[in-house]
Amino acid sequence: MKLIVGLGNPGTQYEKTRHNSGFMAIQKLADKCDAANASQKFNARISIVRVQNEQVLLMEPTTFMNESGQAVIQAVSYYHIDTSDILIIHDDMDLPVGSVRIREKGSSGGQKGMKSIIEHLHTEAIARIRIGIGHDTRHDVPDYVLSPVSKSEWPAYEEALNTAADAAYAWINTPIQKVMSLYNTKPSNVLK
Numbered sequence: 001m002k003l004i005v006g007l008g009n010p011g012t013q014y015e016k017t018r019h020n021s022g023f024m025a026i027q028k029l030a031d032k033c034d035a036a037n038a039s040q041k042f043n044a045r046i047s048i049v050r051v052q053n054e055q056v057l058l059m060e061p062t063t064f065m066n067e068s069g070q071a072v073i074q075a076v077s078y079y080h081i082d083t084s085d086i087l088i089i090h091d092d093m094d095l096p097v098g099s100v101r102i103r104e105k106g107s108s109g110g111q112k113g114m115k116s117i118i119e120h121l122h123t124e125a126i127a128r129i130r131i132g133i134g135h136d137t138r139h140d141v142p143d144y145v146l147s148p149v150s151k152s153e154w155p156a157y158e159e160a161l162n163t164a165a166d167a168a169y170a171w172i173n174t175p176i177q178k179v180m181s182l183y184n185t186k187p188s189n190v191l192k
Contacts, residue, residue: 072121
């Protein structure tokens, strides 16, 4: 079994915020996989789907972002999932809006949900898809990440969400190095 986790915060007030990029991407992935109704388990909203011959657990932790590792470790322990079969999708302020970067492993880069997962699994060897949300230095970090994407940024941002969902879908049955070469992107307005 493989586990794909989209990170975000529960609650309608956070639904369309930059910090919920992982939730938005995993919802697009669930649509792509024709996921049936989600259920509540492991402090998360989950769906189990089959893609070709692979069983995949799609997860949105219902803990707050900085406690995401609690949900992940429960599923990993219950299903005996190897860390090489885990993919995390999350926002990244260090990437411009519209960018998607896939990594095989690495530090949390300051992303608190990723930090929690690394702490619970005791390893940085966890694949992740990072969705660029940019950074506006005129705002404090919490205010910025908990704000919605602007109308002018939305087209590039939505394209990045779609790319992240496509990359996650490909990752299920494709080596990560190939997924990286196919789906690592920059925003369209930078590709000149």
